[in-house]
Amino acid sequence: MSxxxxxxxxxxxxxxLAQAPTDTARAVxxxxxxxxxxxxxxxxxxxxxxxxxxxxxxxxxxxxxxxTQAVNTLPGxxxxxxxxxxxxxxxxxxxxxxxxxxxxxxxxxxxxxFTEAGGSTPLNLLDPALIGRIEVLKGPxxxxxxxxxxxxxxxxxxxxxxxxxxxxxxxxxxxxxLRRSTIAAETGSATTSVSARxxxxxxxxxxxxxxxxxxxxxxxxxxxxxxHTTLAVHLLYADISYQLPGGLTxxxxxxxxxxxxxxxxxxxxxxxxxxxxxxRTGLLGLTHAYRFNDRLDLQTTLYGSGSAVRTPFxxxxxxxxAVGGGGRTALRWRTAVAGRPLRLQGGGEFQGSLANxxxxxxxxxxxxxxxxxxxxTTTTGFVFAQADYELPAGLLLTAAAxxxxxxxxxxxxxxxxxxxxxxxxxxxxxxxxxxxxxxxxEFAPALxxxxxxxxxxxxxxxxxxxxxxxxxxxxxxAERGTSYEAGARGQLGGNRLSYDVSIxxxxxxxxxxxxxxxQGIVVFRNTGRTHQRGLEAALxxxxxxxxAPVPNAPDDGxxxxxxxxxxxxxxxxxxxxxSYPSGGGVDLSGNRLTGTTPHTxxxxxxxxxxxxxxxxxSLSHQARVVLNDANTEVAAGYWVFGARGGWRxxxxxxxxxxxxxxxxxxxxxxYSLGNDLNxxxxxxxxxxxxxxxxxxxxxxxxx
Numbered sequence: 001m002s003x004x005x006x007x008x009x010x011x012x013x014x015x016x017l018a019q020a021p022t023d024t025a026r027a028v029x030x031x032x033x034x035x036x037x038x039x040x041x042x043x044x045x046x047x048x049x050x051x052x053x054x055x056x057x058x059x060x061x062x063x064x065x066x067x068t069q070a071v072n073t074l075p076g077x078x079x080x081x082x083x084x085x086x087x088x089x090x091x092x093x094x095x096x097x098x099x100x101x102x103x104x105x106x107x108x109x110x111x112x113x114f115t116e117a118g119g120s121t122p123l124n125l126l127d128p129a130l131i132g133r134i135e136v137l138k139g140p141x142x143x144x145x146x147x148x149x150x151x152x153x154x155x156x157x158x159x160x161x162x163x164x165x166x167x168x169x170x171x172x173x174x175x176x177x178l179r180r181s182t183i184a185a186e187t188g189s190a191t192t193s194v195s196a197r198x199x200x201x202x203x204x205x206x207x208x209x210x211x212x213x214x215x216x217x218x219x220x221x222x223x224x225x226x227x228h229t230t231l232a233v234h235l236l237y238a239d240i241s242y243q244l245p246g247g248l249t250x251x252x253x254x255x256x257x258x259x260x261x262x263x264x265x266x267x268x269x270x271x272x273x274x275x276x277x278x279x280r281t282g283l284l285g286l287t288h289a290y291r292f293n294d295r296l297d298l299q300t301t302l303y304g305s306g307s308a309v310r311t312p313f314x315x316x317x318x319x320x321x322a323v324g325g326g327g328r329t330a331l332r333w334r335t336a337v338a339g340r341p342l343r344l345q346g347g348g349e350f351q352g353s354l355a356n357x358x359x360x361x362x363x364x365x366x367x368x369x370x371x372x373x374x375x376x377t378t379t380t381g382f383v384f385a386q387a388d389y390e391l392p393a394g395l396l397l398t399a400a401a402x403x404x405x406x407x408x409x410x411x412x413x414x415x416x417x418x419x420x421x422x423x424x425x426x427x428x429x430x431x432x433x434x435x436x437x438x439x440x441x442e443f444a445p446a447l448x449x450x451x452x453x454x455x456x457x458x459x460x461x462x463x464x465x466x467x468x469x470x471x472x473x474x475x476x477x478a479e480r481g482t483s484y485e486a487g488a489r490g491q492l493g494g495n496r497l498s499y500d501v502s503i504x505x506x507x508x509x510x511x512x513x514x515x516x517x518x519q520g521i522v523v524f525r526n527t528g529r530t531h532q533r534g535l536e537a538a539l540x541x542x543x544x545x546x547x548a549p550v551p552n553a554p555d556d557g558x559x560x561x562x563x564x565x566x567x568x569x570x571x572x573x574x575x576x577x578x579s580y581p582s583g584g585g586v587d588l589s590g591n592r593l594t595g596t597t598p599h600t601x602x603x604x605x606x607x608x609x610x611x612x613x614x615x616x617x618s619l620s621h622q623a624r625v626v627l628n629d630a631n632t633e634v635a636a637g638y639w640v641f642g643a644r645g646g647w648r649x650x651x652x653x654x655x656x657x658x659x660x661x662x663x664x665x666x667x668x669x670x671y672s673l674g675n676d677l678n679x680x681x682x683x684x685x686x687x688x689x690x691x692x693x694x695x696x697x698x699x700x701x702x703x
Contacts, residue, residue, distance in 0.1 A: 036135065036154065038144055038386070038398075048398055048438035048450035050487055050502040050536065052077060054134040056158060061606060061616040061644055063664055063694055064172055065180060065201065067128050068673075069642070072620060073602045075536035075569040077136055082674030082686045084205050084212040085124045085242045086277070091138050092506060093532045093575045093596050094150035104150035104458050104479075110157055110220065110234045112285035112303045117324055117351035117378040118408075119461030122307075125238035125281055127199040127216040129170075129182045132158030138536075139483045139506060140434065140456030146349060146382035147404040147434070149456035149481040149508060157220050157234075160188035160195050168656065168700030175692035177204025177211075182698070192223040205243065206689040209260035209271050212242040232287040241278035246270040246314070247676040247683035250633075257670055257687035261314075273314055274365025281307040300329040316371060316468055317362040324353035326381075343388040350381035355462075358414075359470060372470045373414035376462060380406040394442045398452075401435040406459045410466060425472050427465060432457040432480070447490035456481045460512060464524040477526050481508040497541035506532040507578075513594065513629065515678035529578035530593060540567035546610065562610060568603035577629070591631045595677045599623040599637075612649035618642055627675055627684040635684065638671035640664070654702045661695035 035047045044051060052074035062069040071079040071089075078090040089102045102121035107114040115121040137145075137152040145152050165187040172180035179202045186195040196219050203212040219235040246261025246269065263269030285303035292298070304325040311318045330347035355376040361368030386400035412423040438452035459478040466472055487502030511530045514522050545563035575593040592598075604618030619641050627633040646660030665688070673688035 038137075042388075045442070045448045045489065046396060046440065048396065048440035048452055050076070050138040050485060050504070052136040052138070052538075056132045059128065059131060059134075061604070061618065062642070063174075063644070063662060064128055064170075064696065065174070065178055065203075065694065067126075067131065067134075069618070069620070069664070070128075071134065072600075073567070073569055073604075073618075074136055075538050075571040075600070075602075076138055076534065076573075078600065080674040081688070082676075083242060083244050084203055084210045085214065085240065086244070086674070087123045088674055089121075089123060089153065090595075091136065091151035091153075092504070092534065093573065093593055103461050103464075104148060106145050106148050106150075106152045108152070108154045109236065109283070110155075110232070110285070111287055111301055111328075112234060112283065113326055113328065113349065113351055114155070114283075116305075116322075117326065117353040117380050118355075118376070118463070119459070120463055122279070122281060124214075124240060124242075125216065125236070125279075126155060127201065127214065127238075129184070129199040130157055130197055130216060130218045130236075131155055138502075139485060139504060140436070140454040140481060144384055144386060144400065144402070146384065146402050147380075147406065147432070147457045147459060147478075149458045149479055149483075149506070157195065157197070157218060160186045160193035160222075162188050162190050162193070164188050165703040166656070166700050167703075168698060170658075170696060170698035172694055172696030174694030176206050176689065177202070178692075178694060179203070180696070184700075187703075193221070195220045205245075206692075207245040207258050207260060207687060209243045209245040209275065212240075214238070214240040214242075216240075228291045230289045232289075234283075234285045234287075236283040237281070239280050241276060244270055244275040244277060244313070245686075246275065247679055248685045248687065249682045250685065253670075253672065253685040253687060257685075257690075261683065267314070268364075270314065272364060273312060273362050275312055275314060276365075277309070277311045279307055279309040281305065295334045296332070298329070298331050300327065302327040312362045312365050313468065315362060317360040317365075317367045318357065318468060319360070319367070320355060320357045322353055322355035324351065326351035337389065340390045340392075342390070344386070346383070346385040348381065348383040350379075352379045353377070357466075359468065370414060372412055374466070375411045375413065376466070377409040378407070378462060380404075396440040396442075398436070398438040398440075400437075401433055403431055403433050404457055405429065405431045408462060408465060410472065425474070427474070429459045429478055432478075446492070446495070447488070449486070449488040451486040452483075454483050454485075456483065458512075460524065464512065467523050469523065471523070473524065475526075476512065476524060477510045479508055479510050479512055481506055483507075493541075496545070498539070500538045501536070503535050504533065508532065513678070515680075527577065530576065531578050532573070532575040532593070534571060534573040534575070536569075536571045538567075538569040540565060562608040565606040566604075567606065568601070570602075571600045573598055573600075588629055588631075591629065592626045594626055594629050595675065597623045597625045597637070612647050613645075614648065615645035616643060625675060628678050633682070633684060635672050635675050638669050639667075640669055640671070641666040650702075656698075656700035656702060658698040660697070661693070663691065663693045665689060665691050667691075 035044050035051050054070055059070045068079045068081055076092050080088045089105050091105055094104045102123050107121045133156040135154040139151055140149050167185045170182040182199045184197045199216045201214045205211045216238045222232045224230050261270045263272050283305045287301045289299040306323045309320040328349040330345055332345040334343050358373045359371040382402045382404040384402035389397045391397055406429045408427045410425040434455045434457050436454035440450040442448045457480055460476045483506045485504040489500040491498050508530045510526045512524055513527050514524050543564045543566055573596055575596045577588050577591050601621040606616050608614040621639045623637040625635045642664040644662030648658035650656050668691040671688055672685040674686040675684050
């Protein structure tokens, strides 16, 4: 039975069951999380899509130095770290076109577009101390977020409760020179909240040439200006620098995983070339929400950003500056048709940027002769509409679509001496309509099932059109895909056990893949078709739970509870090339998609008790990963164990304490967590850190 048939089967009418008139009136939540991603603020049980949600408690079960382990607890989602703080986010196999950075995944920060107009996302700017919640929408999300086939990730800073004021400081030390310090101040009233957070992190690094320095400042102000109007201002500034150790061959990886890429007489290595990445970035956004009445509201967001980047690679030294801006607006209307609720929303999003990129020869970490000088303009935008209608028999129908457009313009001024008229390259991707249809059925307050069919359009990023070798890829086409999905989520045993299961079939056309040249420069091309089929499952349950509130207890509260909880997430992936003639004319149909693995598993325990002691052991597993299109090279699978524990408590009603310690990779497993795909010379491996420990404290004072 095909995945497509299973998905379509879920669209058949189902027997009628009673349904509550509103989404929040039920005594049982399934689960309690509210999904903001589709614009209607519905509970997760009422969302006909595969969605993963991480809250602050889950994030705090792992090392405070990185979000990698917390994000990887979501089935179907992988956050990899090639070099220190060089992140690569994959949703359902989107790593295929992301040799570095984040592509084909749209990212938002407090509702602001964080993905640049050119398609790349500087995820390394976000420190874990700034994040209080992460929501991931998997697969094409064209109904609300425009172009894309990978998915959407929404990062949000912690909220501030009304009537509270607090100042806190924290410090962490650990293996390989880890040093962290954080400062936070927040205050909230019935109408206004202000939060300021600063985080500094430095690291010598596990590998040679892998040190890190990062400073991040975030300011969030929210106010209710009138009974109908709310305003929010978000400021983010990040100054980051980290070294690039480079990829290793299998022999080098097995001999010494801590070494940087060595050089030869003809080509110096990353140490001699002082390879690193450094940037300074600022983001400022304003969100205005106006509520006309109980049925109609309008929310508008405007933002501006600026960045300066310098990156010496093995061959070239790149300098870049960019300014960007844009906005998003959504009008929501709630009404009734034939006595049944109908929710409508429509709006649009626009982004534009102007960037200058210069490339020089890299002479031992300093700029040499100019290779090229480009001015790059990018404009992208879309309009969208969505309707959610409550049908008889407890069914919820969602129909949506977006209309997308993207245009690049590149002026190469360094060619003016040879060509007085200059050199101009323009690429306009024709408008594309991306529809989505979904149907959800609540069988009971603790059981819901859904099915959906959606389409996606994913144009190349600026880095794919204009790789660092100076070429301009005029032939690269946009990916187009159709996703068929079905799933169920629910609770058993009086809310003691929660589960979320989904199956999907994503069919892509003109799939973009990457390879590297002898100089380590990554280039891109289209393939034929690919099929990405899989199953994702998440399970959690209380083995023992204390739900009564306890005086002077930690801030998890009775709704979260204390006790012993077990959790696990698993993903099975069958991602394969369907028709793929390689450059040599060899048909690789049936091969696994490069950079993907058939099995991933995360599991652990979460224990906390009334005196404030807590302990969270965890394990993660990834099966072997294919490293090239021919599937002749693989990275071995691995199991990794870690744990975090500590004591947190509020003393005298004012002093909030959190003392903690933990370790990662307890068995000192040697593995690669961010492999270079189709790497020239077999330099596939980017070794992950060995056994590491950390410890720290966070102290806060409530006023």
